[in-house]
Amino acid sequence: MTATRVLVLNSGSSSVKYQLLDMSDSGRLAVGLVERIGEQTSRLKHTPVATGGESREWTGPIADHDAALKAVAEELAKDGLGLDSPELAAIGHRVVHGGQSFTRPTVVDDAVLAEIERLIPVAPLHNPANLTGIRTAQALRPDLPQVAVFDTAFHTTMPEAAARYAIDVETADAHRIRRYGFHGTSHAYVSRATAKLLGKTPEEVNVIVLHLGNGASASAVRGGRCVDTSMGLTPLEGLVMGTRSGDLDPAVIFHLARVGEMSIDEIDTLLNKKSGLIGLCGDNDMREIRRRIDEGDAQAKLAFEIYIHRLRKYIGAYYAVLGRVDAVAFTAGVGENAAEVRAAAVADLESLGLAVDGGLNAVRGDEPRLISPPDARVAVAVVPTDEELEIAAQTYALVGRH
Numbered sequence: 001m002t003a004t005r006v007l008v009l010n011s012g013s014s015s016v017k018y019q020l021l022d023m024s025d026s027g028r029l030a031v032g033l034v035e036r037i038g039e040q041t042s043r044l045k046h047t048p049v050a051t052g053g054e055s056r057e058w059t060g061p062i063a064d065h066d067a068a069l070k071a072v073a074e075e076l077a078k079d080g081l082g083l084d085s086p087e088l089a090a091i092g093h094r095v096v097h098g099g100q101s102f103t104r105p106t107v108v109d110d111a112v113l114a115e116i117e118r119l120i121p122v123a124p125l126h127n128p129a130n131l132t133g134i135r136t137a138q139a140l141r142p143d144l145p146q147v148a149v150f151d152t153a154f155h156t157t158m159p160e161a162a163a164r165y166a167i168d169v170e171t172a173d174a175h176r177i178r179r180y181g182f183h184g185t186s187h188a189y190v191s192r193a194t195a196k197l198l199g200k201t202p203e204e205v206n207v208i209v210l211h212l213g214n215g216a217s218a219s220a221v222r223g224g225r226c227v228d229t230s231m232g233l234t235p236l237e238g239l240v241m242g243t244r245s246g247d248l249d250p251a252v253i254f255h256l257a258r259v260g261e262m263s264i265d266e267i268d269t270l271l272n273k274k275s276g277l278i279g280l281c282g283d284n285d286m287r288e289i290r291r292r293i294d295e296g297d298a299q300a301k302l303a304f305e306i307y308i309h310r311l312r313k314y315i316g317a318y319y320a321v322l323g324r325v326d327a328v329a330f331t332a333g334v335g336e337n338a339a340e341v342r343a344a345a346v347a348d349l350e351s352l353g354l355a356v357d358g359g360l361n362a363v364r365g366d367e368p369r370l371i372s373p374p375d376a377r378v379a380v381a382v383v384p385t386d387e388e389l390e391i392a393a394q395t396y397a398l399v400g401r402h
C-alpha cells in the first residue's frame with residue numbers, strides 16, 4: 001500500500017491545529033483544533049471531512065501537548081484514520097522561525113531540533129511550541145518522518161539590501177538581527193497560484209502578495225523568488241495588523257521607556273497585542289470595523305484609513321522594488337473577504353495600471369479569481385491561501401515516495 005496521507009500540525013503555545021490530507025488527490029480527510037491546552041476547559045473540535053460526518057466537540061482538561069495529540073489520534077481513529085495507519089506517510093510541522101539556517105522544508109533529526117532550539121531567542125513565542133509539537137509527534141510515531149516547514153524559508157532569497165537593517169554590522173551579526181519575514185508558506189503558495197491564474201509559470205511573473213489576516217504582511221515576488229517582505233526580525237514590522245502596530249519610529253520605544261516609564265515587556269505587549277486596529281479603535285475584526293463605519297463611527301473610520309494608508313505605501317514600495325508588476329494578489333481573512341479593503345488599496349492608482357472592477361470585486365467565492373477590469377495592465381486577484389495544503393505538499397514532496 002502506498003502511504004499518501006500527511007498529517008499537518010500547527011502547534012502554538014496553548015493550541016494545536018491539525019489537518020489530515022491525502023496527497024493522492026490533495027483532499028482533506030479531517031481537520032481540527034485543540035485550544036486552551038493546560039486549562040480545565042480545553043476544547044477539541046474535530047471535523048471528519050472524508051466521511052462527511054458532523055463536527056465533534058469535546059471540552060475538558062487536556063494537560064499538555066502530549067495529551068492533546070493523543071486526543072487527536074483517538075478522534076482520527078474513530079473515523080478509521082488512526083495515526084498507526086500504514087497509509088500515513090509523514091507528519092508536517094509548521095515551524096515559525098528557521099533563521100538563515102533553513103531555506104527549505106527539512107526532515108527532522110536531532111541536529112535540526114537543536115538548530116530550531118538555537119533560534120528560540122529570535123522567536124521566543126513560537127519556536128518552543130513548535131518544538132514541543134514535533135517532539136510529541138515523534139514520541140507517538142518514532143518510525144515516521146517528521147518534516148519541519150518554516151515560515152521564514154520562502155524569504156531567504158531576499159537580497160542583503162532588503163534583508164539587512166541599517167545598523168552597526170557587528171552588532172547585527174552578533175545578535176542575528178536581520179529581516180527574516182514570516183507567512184512564507186502563504187506567500188509561496190499564493191504567488192504560485194497567482195501565476196497559475198494568469199496561465200503563466202511562477203518564473204514568468206512578478207507578484208505583490210498582500211497577506212491580510214489578523215497578522216498581515218506584504219511581499220514582492222520576482223519570478224517565483226521573494227525579493228522583499230514587510231515583516232522583519234519578528235512579525236511586528238510592516239503593515240498595520242489586527243493587534244500589532246507594524247512600522248514605527250524605533251525611538252517610540254525609547255520614549256515609552258524613558259518618558260512613559262514602561263518596562264520592555266509592557267512595551268512589547270503594547271506593540272504586539274494592544275496596537276494596530278485594536279489599539280486604534282478597540283476592534284481588530286474588519287467586519288466589525290466596517291459595520292461601525294457604516295454607522296458613522298469616526299474612530300473606526302480613522303483606523304481603517306490608517307490601515308489602508310500603510311497598505312498603499314507598501315504596494316507603491318514593492319512596485320518600485322519589482323519595477324514591473326504583473327499581479328497584485330489579496331489573501332487571508334481580510335484580503336479574501338473585505339472587498340472595501342481591496343478597492344481602497346488600489347483606488348486612484350490607474351496610472352500604475354492598477355484598478356478593480358466593482359462588480360468582480362463584489363463577487364464572493366473560494367476559488368482564485370481576477371477582480372481587475374479585463375483590459376488592466378496589472379492583474380488584481382483574490383487568491384485564497386491554503387497554508388496546510390502547502391505544508392502537506394512540501395512534506396510529501398520530500399518524503400512521500402520513500
Ligand code: AMP
Binds near residue numbers: 284285
Ligand atoms: P486570518 O488571520 O487570515 O484568519 O484572518 C482573520 C481576520 O479576517 C479577522 O480578524 C477579520 O478581521 C477578517 N475577516 C474574516 N472574515 C471577514 C469578512 N467576511 N469580512 C471582512 N473581514 C473578515
